[in-house]
Amino acid sequence: MLATLFEPFGYSFFNNGLAVATLAGALCGLLGVFVVLRGMSYIGHGLSHAVFGGAAASAVVGINYFVGAGIWAVVSGVLIGRIARRRIIGADAAIGVVTTASFAIGLALLNRYGQAKKSIEAVLFGSVLGVERADIWAVSIVALLVAVFIVAFYRRLLFATFDPDVAQVTGVRVAWVEAMVMMMLSLTILVTMRVIGTLLISALLVIPAATSRMLTNSFARMLWISPVLGAIAGFVGMNAAYHLDTSASATVILAAAIGFVAVYAATGIRGRVRVAHVHHI
């Protein structure tokens, strides 16, 4: 029994995948706090689709994935900003237009020039087999960068996330803070997408953070509970995927979703008990 549980650790491809999935869970959990609290889920979803276009284009042209997809993500971000500035369109529609167009370009490019189905599937659903040492490094560096950024600028981030108008007046450079959060988000999607896949990455950004929100009323505590939940989902999901012979990324998301449901059910009962005891002052 125990031997079966430890069996996958004998394969280096599994260990690499496990490391990246766990780190990716933690990283997405951490940034997911901002995504959830600012109502940016759609941006996360859109950015991953935009990056898909970049990934396809760089594969076709033959340049490094990180460079090609990175530039593509920045260009998409700028385009979204420009289109959203025309007030009659609105940011959500701008994201919808730019990112789905980018996604469509990616699909068309891979159909026309790529090695057909296999590579498309790998990008859409992620691939653990393709994980290299470089991926572990990339995720680790970005995770460290994001963690340092959040610890150093904690109050500015909190203020700008909670109350951007007042933060601006009080001297916080909100536009700068927002740009940094967007950049961190793009970097996170860039380095985790090859493992988790375009279609499922936004779930990893949202589920651990939403789960942690139900567990605490404190922003500071959310910022460590959410990455811990994300990491657990990554670790447990990868192991379960091996034993159940299911897709790694889908199993990671399912693990996170099971956690969400469990917490939802538990806090629902607790919440109802608490409401019964509320006394008004």
Added chain:
Amino acid sequence: MNSLAIPQALIECHELTCAYDGAVAVDDVSMAVRRGDFVGVVGPSGSGKTTLLKAILGSVQPASGHVHRLQNLKMAYVPQVESVDWNFPVTVLETVVMTRTRNGWWSRMAKEERDQAERVLHRLGLVDVSARHIRELSGGQQQRVFIARALFHRPELLVLDEPTSGVDVRTRHEVLHLLADLHDEGLSIVLTTHDLNGLAAHLPRVVCINRRIVADGSPRDVLTPVVLEQTYGAAMEVLIHGGMPVVLESGADHVARRLSKLTTS
């Protein structure tokens, strides 16, 4: 006249015009806020009250004219309670200290800072609820948390947007007394309000705007039928009660008669 007798101007608006997508919100406004002022800006919805506040704060850029702020002026802003995200995961204490954005790493608070925060919370009667989530407070406490946050920034000018909208009579009195105390201690205050009788009539200076400034002065001089009709576009009557103007809507009796289907005598 001795110009030294006039207190220092903290904010000066010169022929200020602000517009959104070509629609003018504030038109050719010139006014000054001086040290020690306690000014209420009144006007109907869409009259540019909030835009004027935002121009004073610097978060809205003028289309023409300019706003001059005293150099290094420390301002703090209390937003409308309706604009706050009450589901955001912060406690009362966390909300108050977030304004000192350059202090500390992570959520750590230095001893000195914690003491200062305690003092502000004590002053506003929030010590007992400092660890509570902001949603778990009464209406008056919710309003005071954001005033506490503004005070923790140690401002010279406090700017409030509709501080009494949506609160009950007791809370309105609490807020008014608190602001009066702060003003007595030397804080300069600018606020907007819809509430002519409950708030504006109590202030030393009232500015009526309807995109342009209609009148600027003491409530007795400003809250008159002529000025109010120009500001609100509706006829109003003004009574003097206990030395203070009390504004009444004209034609209210007519509406009541219609609704209760009484016949006119």
